[in-house]
Amino acid sequence: MTSRRLAEAASVLAALLALVALEAGAQPARRVHSIGVLNEAWAASHPTVEGLKAGLRELGLEEGRNLKFDIRFTEGKLDAMPAAAMALAKAGVDLIVTSQYAATQAAKDATTRIPIVFTLLSDPEAAGIVANPARPEGNVTGVTSLQAELVGKRLEILKILVPSVRRAWVIHDASDPTATPMVAQALSAGPQLKLDLVPRGVLTPEDLALALRSVRPGDALLAPETSNLDIPTAILQTSLTARVPAVFTTALWVGHGGLVSYGPDYYAHGFQAASLVAKILRGARPSDVPVEGTDKIDLAVNLKTADLLGITVPRKILLRADAFRR
């Protein structure tokens, strides 16, 4: 009698457990999205990537919870880019976030299926990445860095900071098509600022060294955005050793001793890209997400370098600056 009751109770319990299990099984499994990151950076913790992570966290997508990252950085080596892009595509990531031209082009070549969100790309139209930024076709969209558009402003700031400058070198990566509109903008800004602009495309470290050897006291340098050949670092070193002012594309370089920068804040840029990434992960097609221009443009000044170069930073620049390095 007791054993039968026990058996009945056990079966009821089993049935209940089975129901609970079924109910639990009916809950949709939490999806873990996998994001591939491809850039020319020297470390996985590039400010754009950190900004991206922070932005996604704010939108409810957190690394370790419902998101995982596969970060591939090529330490400035552009020839390593296609292989890294292929590897990411093969790894089966849900989306690839790229920075700058080489990574974006490599990712675009590697896949036509996986959505790509680019960052820090100056002019996607000129680079042939998207034909219509307002309505991107295919699997690519992103946030532009407005670098070409800001060249004039960058030179203007240089001129305000160092009015005596007469000649500025525009040293750029000759293999980067986004440099072409940047050079054109610089050349067109020259006459208005009474600046003699000298564009110099470089393909090898020797070219770069040769170009930098031509820089004379009283000249200035305009750094490109690319990491290829480590051009900005070479410009920074020349600027500090030859005591010539140099203007950079982002505050990162001012942190390393660059005189002045005017351009997108990398962290904020990554943060902005996060909203595009989240939209796509939640079902939008890349072609439904228009290309955006960068939201936050910062002016950063290194007062220590200004001292070193014997420059008195005018009030206009001080008032405008978002960041100082003392």
Next chain:
Amino acid sequence: MSDGEPRGRLFRKYVVVLLVLVGGVLMASSLVELYFSYQETQRAIVRVERAKAVATAARIEQFMKDIERQIRETTQAASDDPGATRVGRSRMAFREGLGVALAEQRELDFLRLLRNVPAVTEISHLDVSGREQLRVSRLKFDAIGSQDDFSRAPVFLEARTGTYVSPVYLRNGSEPYVTLAVPVGTNAVEVTVAQINLKSVLKLIAQIEVGEGGYAYVVDSRGRLFAHSDARLVHQNRDLSEVPQVKSARSRGVAATSDDQGLVSVADGLQGTRVLATHAAIAPLGWLVFVERPLVDAYAPCARQSSGAPSSSCSVSVSRSWPASSSRAVWWRRFGRCRRGRRGSEPATSPIASTCGPGTSSKR
């Protein structure tokens, strides 16, 4: 046996009459309830849509007002300073000095404004004769004393008497901008002109949750679309001034009314489907915020109710059809929810969520 037949017929008659009566009454009550439920659902949807439109319009208006206030605070007019008249002997010299000082101050003020208000990308100052004396920009060259002539431009002529808001224009094909100009001084009026990035408005519109198939958009004073839930439509900058709901809203003027009458219409939506359209005006700017939901979507609860399907979620069918046993539990749950919702929806603040409807809850 012979008595049995008429009695049987009578019984059948009773049954038939009873069935017809009961059935008829039930049918009539169902129809009446269906009608009221239809009306109630429509009103509820309209209330929610309108509330969203009004709230968004208020936020956009506040955004623009804040910017306008900060622009007005930047500086005073050079020739309009009362201090200038108090100086006797060297009035001219003083005025000149004051002019220079104010010009310097203005430049600093403009730089401060650019730092504090990210939406302002460019700000310039036009003197009494409409010539540009100062321009400070995030993207383009700054200019001091460019003397560019704006004396015949609407931005100068209209801003002398009050705030001027230009039609919205697109930069780089997808980013909406507006020119806002305010008068400076009272006697000899100068003008401060700012270019404002409306990305924040796009973000506000994208945040509105209008259920599946619903959308929100904003048109400027000319009736051109510049913000839409679907960002792809922004770059088209479509002229919607001839779209019936926009036309009627514009013809009513943009004066804000608390009365919902006439602010709602059934019309063809931007995608061609029939929609329930409601709007709210941003009076000082002449802009209109529209919220539209597909009609089918909006009336889905009643359509399902009238079909009498077992999955119907409204109370009217309870008395008539007992659902298929497999969905009984689900059905009871829905029924319960529906009853609770109907009780709670009288002065409802969020009636859609509480009415027996499809996924219309508002996400905040």
